Amino acid sequence: MFKKATWLHLRLPFSYFLLPIYLFAISISPNLSEGGLLGLFLILHFFIYPASNAYNSYFDKDEGSIGGLKNPPKVDKNVFYIAQLFDAFGLALTIYFFPGNWTLLLMILTYILVSRAYSYSGVRLKKYAIVSWLIAGFFQGAWVVWLIYIGLNDFAFSSIFKLHVLIPGLLASAILWGSYPMTQIYQHEEDGKRGDETLSMKLGITGTFHFTGLCFSVAVLAYLWYFNTYWQINYGLYFLLFMSPVLVFFSWWYLKTRKEKNQANFKNTMYLNLISATCLGGFFLYFFLHSSQILNVVGVY
Structure with missing residues (x-):
């Protein structure tokens, strides 16, 4: 029987921060089923993500x-064993909910292997600042969007190279590439003890804020272009509205940290993550409900 301390390292609430990726992915899917939506939600947020957290904790x-x-x-x-168990459950549930969809199974297995290479001491991609930044943002963003798309629609892997699928995946990664260094901003000392050189360490505290601000600015422009090109500009305007609390908190935190470096701490980082996930998740939920016409089907409109 696993101890309470073991379960804590799964960090189940942390899956909330990745929920917007799931909501974005289902928003672009032409085929929706209750079983598929529930299955992928459970597989990712209750098994694959927590297993990755525990595995990372074990080696960090x-x-x-x-x-x-x-x-x-x-x-x-x-902690190591529970990571194996949750990954095994995640793969088993993939076979149960999506029988015969071997592409989805292989994509989830690839995600697991990459997340392990990120932490495993024999490989430890995490110690390479640029490589870890690119891989973490790509696999938690684009790769997850594409595997959800393939899972829900049972399409071939080649479908991800269609622009209307390829672009949303890269947009999901763009947000994560911007936010990823901010998640490291309070861990410079811990990371340095292990010999990891994170991107935030290279940038410094102020540089991390500048880098994130630049990445988010580019990402916002890319989202506006995407909604204007593939959907309606109104979605882009709502995107700006939903993201405004993130900008307000980020600016306030930046100014505080310019005066006191110790404001770049765990508490403020988690606040930023929570606000970002809630605002992004709220927008993508709105986008999903409208783009999928579900509200019309149930008679809300």
Whole structure:
């Protein structure tokens, strides 16, 4: 039986921060089913993501705060075992909900293997600043959008190269590439102890804010272009409206940190993550309900 400390390292609430990716992916899917929507939601948010968190915790052995866990308990072998168990359950549920969809199964397995290479001491992609930034943003963003698309529609892998599928995946990664260094901003000391050189360490605290601000500005322009080109500009305007609280908090935090470097801490990072996930998730939920015509079907409009 796993101890409470073991379960804590799964960091289940942390899956909330990746929920907007799921909502964006289902918004562009032409085929929706209750079983498919539920299956992918459970597989990713309750098994694959938590398993990755636990696996990362096992090899990081952080003593300070980590994403979603302010005071992480010491890790032992049970953390490693529970990561294996949750990955196995995730793969088993993939076969159960999507029988015969081997492309989806292989894509989820690839995600698992890459997330392990990110943390595993024998490979440890995490210690390479640029490589880890690119891989984490790509696989948690674009790759997840595409595997959800393939899972829901049972399409061939080649379908991801169609522009109306390829572009949303890259847009999902664009948001993560902007936010990823901010998740590292309070961990410079911990990462340095392990010999990891993160992108945020290279940029410095102020540089991390500047880099994130630039990435988000480019990402917002890209989203506006996407909605104007493939949907309606109104969606782009709503996107700006939903994201405005993120801009307000980010600006306030930036100014605070310019005066006091210790404001680049766990608490403010988690606030930014929470606000970003809630605003993005709220927008993509709105986008999903309108683009899928579900509201019309149930008679809301």
